[in-house]
Amino acid sequence: MSEIEIITDGGRRRRWPATEKLRIVEETLEDGASISVVARRNGVAPNLLYRWRRLMLDGGAVAVSEDDDVTSNRAVRQMEDRIRELERQLGRKTLEVEILKEALDKTRSKKRTWLAQSQPKGGSR
Template sequence: MSEIEIISDGGRRRRWSAVEKLRIVEETLFDGESLSAVARRNGVAPNLLYRWRKLMLEGGSIAVTGDDSVTSNKTVREMEARIRELERQLGRKTLENEILKEALEKSRSKKPTLLARSLKRDDLA
């Protein structure tokens, strides 16, 4: 009979620090070695290393640190332009509101005098 050895990984995923991720991704960028070879040497799955590299190239080291999806610069610029437009519209509406308030106050202050004048005309007739 032959012996069979079962190797288990302990059931836990390995956690990589941001510094480790950046170091490994930098190896793929500067050493000229294949991504798969760098992944094997560091004990990282190649698809995970592809993902880290993609995140870093799209969003810099912050994306790799948080392991989040990255919003492109174009999207950010579009959102900032939309915010500026909405702020401009809000300013215009605020100004319109102030003008209407002033007009309403002036019309309320004139209303009693107009009423008094019309009463005097009725008395004269």
């Protein structure tokens, strides 16, 4: 006679700690491991285990511990490159503003000097 398992779960969702998720996913990565067999052995739905595995392979252990969307390393590198480029452009624009301020100050002082020299000494024009 074969053994029968009766599941009396009341339909409540089970919470899996990140360490347990990692352990189960690592079982699926062993040579010859079937995801369905590993899922059955650990009492996890196969589609949930496929999801955990995909998240872990896409984003590492952080993805498995959280159920949020995962940003790939490539996307992060692209964003970091974009940030560096924008910071470089900001530095260039800041330098341009400083140069233009200095030029404006010099032209204002030259204009004051020129106006002072062009006014008649008697006070009237």
